Amino acid sequence: MAKQSLRWRFDVNTFRLLGRELITDRVTAIFELVKNCYDANATKVDIDFIDVSHGVGTGQIIISDNGQGMTFEDVRDKWMVVGTNSKRERTSSGSPFFRRMVGEKGVGRFAVEKLGSKLLLQSKKASQPTQINVEIIWDTYEELSAQYNLFSQEATLPTLRKKAEKAAIKPKKKYFTEIDNRYWHEVKNNDSQYTTLVISGLRETWTGNDISRVYKELSKLISPLTEKKEDFTINIRAKEFEEYKKYEEVKNKGISESSINFSLKYNLENRTQEVIKFNGENLVVSSVPIKKMGPVEMALYYLDTEAKRTYKNLTSSPPDGIKIYRDNLITTPFAEFESQDDKKRDVIGIDKRKHNAFFDRVGSRDLIGYVAITKAQNPEIIDATNRQDFVENEEYRALKQFIIDQVVELEKLLKYQREASKQITTTGLQSARVELDAFTQVVQQTIRETPQLTQQLNPLLQVAKRVRVDFAKGIKAYERLEKEKVRQENIFMSLMSLQEYAAQIAHVVRTSLARVLHLAEFFKDFFPNEEYNDIFATYSKNIYDEMMTLDRAIEYMLSYALADTDKVAIDIKDTIEGLLFRNYKDILAQKDIRTIVEINKSVIINTNERVIIDIFENLITNSIKALNEIKGEKIIKCSGSIDDQGVNILFSDNGKGIDVDDYERIFNVYYTTSAEQGGAGIGLFVAKTRVESLKGTINVVKPEFHPQGATFKITFPFNK
Amino acid sequence: MPKSPIEVVVIDDLMEATAPLIIRLRMFFESVMLRKTPGEGIEYVLENLGKKRMVVVLDLEFFSNKHAGHQIFETIRKKSHILPFVIFSATDPSSQGQDLTDFINEQAFAFHKKGTPASEVVDTVKRAADSLSARVDAAIESWIESHPPETREQPYITTANGETISLENILQEIRLQTEKGKEFERRFLMLTVDLVMRNIENING
Numbered sequence: 001m002a003k004q005s006l007r008w009r010f011d012v013n014t015f016r017l018l019g020r021e022l023i024t025d026r027v028t029a030i031f032e033l034v035k036n037c038y039d040a041n042a043t044k045v046d047i048d049f050i051d052v053s054h055g056v057g058t059g060q061i062i063i064s065d066n067g068q069g070m071t072f073e074d075v076r077d078k079w080m081v082v083g084t085n086s087k088r089e090r091t092s093s094g095s096p097f098f099r100r101m102v103g104e105k106g107v108g109r110f111a112v113e114k115l116g117s118k119l120l121l122q123s124k125k126a127s128q129p130t131q132i133n134v135e136i137i138w139d140t141y142e143e144l145s146a147q148y149n150l151f152s153q154e155a156t157l158p159t160l161r162k163k164a165e166k167a168a169i170k171p172k173k174k175y176f177t178e179i180d181n182r183y184w185h186e187v188k189n190n191d192s193q194y195t196t197l198v199i200s201g202l203r204e205t206w207t208g209n210d211i212s213r214v215y216k217e218l219s220k221l222i223s224p225l226t227e228k229k230e231d232f233t234i235n236i237r238a239k240e241f242e243e244y245k246k247y248e249e250v251k252n253k254g255i256s257e258s259s260i261n262f263s264l265k266y267n268l269e270n271r272t273q274e275v276i277k278f279n280g281e282n283l284v285v286s287s288v289p290i291k292k293m294g295p296v297e298m299a300l301y302y303l304d305t306e307a308k309r310t311y312k313n314l315t316s317s318p319p320d321g322i323k324i325y326r327d328n329l330i331t332t333p334f335a336e337f338e339s340q341d342d343k344k345r346d347v348i349g350i351d352k353r354k355h356n357a358f359f360d361r362v363g364s365r366d367l368i369g370y371v372a373i374t375k376a377q378n379p380e381i382i383d384a385t386n387r388q389d390f391v392e393n394e395e396y397r398a399l400k401q402f403i404i405d406q407v408v409e410l411e412k413l414l415k416y417q418r419e420a421s422k423q424i425t426t427t428g429l430q431s432a433r434v435e436l437d438a439f440t441q442v443v444q445q446t447i448r449e450t451p452q453l454t455q456q457l458n459p460l461l462q463v464a465k466r467v468r469v470d471f472a473k474g475i476k477a478y479e480r481l482e483k484e485k486v487r488q489e490n491i492f493m494s495l496m497s498l499q500e501y502a503a504q505i506a507h508v509v510r511t512s513l514a515r516v517l518h519l520a521e522f523f524k525d526f527f528p529n530e531e532y533n534d535i536f537a538t539y540s541k542n543i544y545d546e547m548m549t550l551d552r553a554i555e556y557m558l559s560y561a562l563a564d565t566d567k568v569a570i571d572i573k574d575t576i577e578g579l580l581f582r583n584y585k586d587i588l589a590q591k592d593i594r595t596i597v598e599i600n601k602s603v604i605i606n607t608n609e610r611v612i613i614d615i616f617e618n619l620i621t622n623s624i625k626a627l628n629e630i631k632g633e634k635i636i637k638c639s640g641s642i643d644d645q646g647v648n649i650l651f652s653d654n655g656k657g658i659d660v661d662d663y664e665r666i667f668n669v670y671y672t673t674s675a676e677q678g679g680a681g682i683g684l685f686v687a688k689t690r691v692e693s694l695k696g697t698i699n700v701v702k703p704e705f706h707p708q709g710a711t712f713k714i715t716f717p718f719n720k
Numbered sequence: 721m722p723k724s725p726i727e728v729v730v731i732d733d734l735m736e737a738t739a740p741l742i743i744r745l746r747m748f749f750e751s752v753m754l755r756k757t758p759g760e761g762i763e764y765v766l767e768n769l770g771k772k773r774m775v776v777v778l779d780l781e782f783f784s785n786k787h788a789g790h791q792i793f794e795t796i797r798k799k800s801h802i803l804p805f806v807i808f809s810a811t812d813p814s815s816q817g818q819d820l821t822d823f824i825n826e827q828a829f830a831f832h833k834k835g836t837p838a839s840e841v842v843d844t845v846k847r848a849a850d851s852l853s854a855r856v857d858a859a860i861e862s863w864i865e866s867h868p869p870e871t872r873e874q875p876y877i878t879t880a881n882g883e884t885i886s887l888e889n890i891l892q893e894i895r896l897q898t899e900k901g902k903e904f905e906r907r908f909l910m911l912t913v914d915l916v917m918r919n920i921e922n923i924n925g
Contacts, residue, residue: 510810511734514834518740521837538738590733 010082010176012145015138018082018110026204027217029111033063033197034218034234036108038329040067040195041093043231046247047214049238052206059206061115064196068094069125072132072185079109079121080134080181097231113138117201126193130185139201140179208241218250223325225263225297225372258301258368260410266295268377275405276300278412292398294378300369302362302410311368321364322403324371324390331383331390362411371403405665422482429475436471440464509550516546569606572649573599576638579616584624592634593627599640603647605716607694615690615698618683619651619712626655626710637704646717650701654709663700691716726849727751727772731761731792732779732808741777741838748846758788762795769800770865770891773858775829775848777841780809790822801897802857804829804848806841856905857894864891 023029030047037045042065052059070079112119117138124131218234235247262283264274272287273295303311303319312318324331373381380395390396443461447454519539526532580588580595588595605612620636627634633654640649658666667688691698696716703709728749730742733756745752755761765776776796780789793805805828807820823831829848832841852858864872864887872891875884893901 510834514810514836515739517835518838521839522740522743525839532743535738535743539740 012141012176012179014082014176015110015113015141016145018113023111023114026114026210027213029114030061030063030214031217031221032108032111034221035329037063037065037067037195038221038232039093040065040069041095041097042067042195043233045232045234047234047236049206049211049236049240049244051240052202052238053240055205056203057117057201059200059202061199061202062196063199064194066194069128069193069195070123070132071125071128072183074125075121075123075132075134075183112136112197112199114203116199116203117142118199120198120200121195122198123195124188124193126191129187129189131188132183132185134181134183136181141176144179206238208238208243211236211238211241211244215248215250219252220323220330221250222252223328223330223370223372224252225299225325225370259304259307260302260413261300263297263299264406265297266290268295275402276409278409278416281416283409283413291402293381293395293402294373296378296399296402297372298369298403298406300367300406300410302414303366303368308366318365319368321367322369322371324373324399326373326378326381327375328372362407362414367407369403371399373399401665408665429471429478433468433471433475436464436468440468512546512550516543516550519543519546568609569604570609570612572603572605572612572640572647573597575609575612576616579613579620580636580638583617584620587624588636591624591627593624594633594635596635596637597639599638599649600642603640603642605647605694611690611693615687615714616651618687618690622683622687623651623653623655623710626653626657628655630655630708635705644718646696646715649714649716650704650711651714652704652709652711654703654705657703657708658700658710666700667698687712723748723750724846724849725750725773726852727753727768727774728777728845728849729753729755729761729765729774730777731755731758732777733757733782734779741841744838744842745777745845748842749849758782758792762792765796765803766799769803769895773852773862775804775806775845775852777806777808777845780807793823793828800895801827802852802855802861802895804852806844806848807831808834808841810834856909857897857901860894860905860908861891864888 023032034045034047045063045065048060048062048064050060050062052061119134119136119138121134121136122131215236218236221234222232234250236244236250237247238244260283262276262285264276264285266273267287270287271290273290274285275288276283277286278284300322301319308319378395378399380393381399382391382393382396390399440461443457443464447457447461519542522532522539523536527536576599577597580597616638623636627636635652635654637652638649639652640647642648667684688698691714694716696714698712698714701711701713704711726749728745728751730745730752732754735742735754735756737754742752742754753764755764761776761778765774768774778789778792782788789807789809793807796803796805805823807823807828807830809831810833820831829851830844832844867887872887874886876887876890877885879885890901890904893904895901
């Protein structure tokens, strides 16, 4: 048989899919249309909202630009071709601006369907004497789609079907591409150029607040980073509302009120990228090789409480985090509207890290940032189809990591500043007390030397004494608060690591209990029975062993409940062996992991036991995860030595290892490379904070089992 | 009472061969197999899919992998919908992050918490084995399996539209519970009822 061919057709419902469902909200819809004006080299866009507050189905939105306009052929062959790729073939908007084209999927124009049921497109090129008009009535598509449904097999309402039959509507299925849209020419005889979209029969009622939203989102459109200011203005008018009575130019109000800010550039010749580093006192800009995602420009502003208040007064909204611009135009978060600021998407993942103030983290509500990338320099950063994010790939991950790395450096500075101010407060209070004491002494001396002043000076002395008492109380209260804060932080840390193990302990306890239950049940049902005598003997021993396991598990849980802040002499060797050979024995045996402990018996630290256990428990679970996919021999090794500086401990495994790039950030909270194994990025963070609480250091060093595995070096200095 | 010929396969990393559940199961079943890793469990079940009639007792969480139970279930379900599973877990099914919809959708036979008495679990396994004997699909499966492999490959039925179907094809459709497989079962049942009714008529006549 001769081979025949088949073609794709588009169901009439396609219009809904492209407009209403692909464009997530009406602010995005307007944004899409304004982007098209930008691509058309317009320098000015006017958006008019007319009678938009009078209910659904009425009112108009008119978007007009002075861009290059379209001919009949442009409309027929480009504008009305779904997914037309002319913008992909031609990446620049051409003379005079050579803008980077931003609409590239060829569906942005369907955004009009989201806004209203009818569209009148009017467009003219400077070189043409006539204006082309096209009328698209989306209701026609809607009706056809509804009619067809009446005749479809799924239609279950016979009366409706009868009604349709009576009206003699032919049940012939029409396709999206078969529907006729009216067009006509109008002679203009001038050299003006423009495109105007008149959208009517609005799908939603607009309020003054909605218009402000449009203003706010459009103001973010153009990157404030570019030195070359874009000749592109957007004006909004909505006569119904006081603040938009006249055309209001959309402006990026910018930031002048930040308390800390920095900007980073790159150098293409040297292939270097500027990054920010905290040098122990300040943030300094340094250069590193350009990262995987290509060069980026970035400006970051941190707003403290006061700066936030000023900002909010100016913009009537809180700071909204970091935005990414590509080729001067915003890409993500993409003009997405979310009335509750807290629900705004956090595509970069800034807020995911901010779990609690204890962690000295800043969130997107404390930051305003601009990151500029370009299609030419960062080709692997690809827009996601939903336009709200980028495609998750190595380059995008590198970009997100780059941004977070800068924020982390900022956090280090903030933490330093907080601690410095705490010091100043404490010393300030102390010296004030000393001064007060000096004052009292002077007064007392004066009284001694000049007794006739006693009457006058005594009240002063009384007041000074009272003040001194209050002062002492105040200082004590402050110290108590500080202590309380430290205690809270400690409890919180404990809870974090507890969470990590709670699930595992529950599993162990439940399994043990179930075993005991089954063993005891066997006795209940079958004892005595000659046939099972051996089994009874085995089972009684098993019951004993299981009870011991349960006891250990409970002891282990209890150690968390005890608020033991007392320092005791801890033998590192005993502690680590206890963990490895008792608490983790079963898991290590299950996974066939060999353990080596080479520590001199005399390595003893005078400290809190819970802290030491936390450190090594987290290192052990970290190693177990790292060894999971290793074939062949699996080893965890811990060795210790003492030199004149302090105690050094090397903790190693021959697992999958740590990327050199991750040496620093592996200790960051929520940073994990083992999410698929339940890693939450907490273990090593807890280990590090615990080590630091003992004034020690923990670092990743060259792996002992090189080229495989990872080694952590922990140093506890001698108390001098 | 004779022991059931159906084999029980226990897949659990923390179970010992001398555990009470295994000993109890052996009181009622001729063969009880224990497999302690997900890989061995899957391999054993799939290897014996056409050869033995089995009930699987499956632990949900393994030390090596918290999701191993789900993965084992999914892998085996891709090959057979007939095999009954008795699921076993240390975690409460109502606890957070515990999603059991796959077991419900793919019709696991029963779910037990680890604390359930062994006698109850054995009863459930017995019921699962009984269901295997009473189910039409399982009956057809074992009937087809009683044929030598070369016979199973040969065309067995020709449909109205000229398609030839082998017993092996039918077996696959039934195991995967496809529309075709279910339709075959329905027709098979109707035919059986019809035949029985006729026989009764004959007897009466």
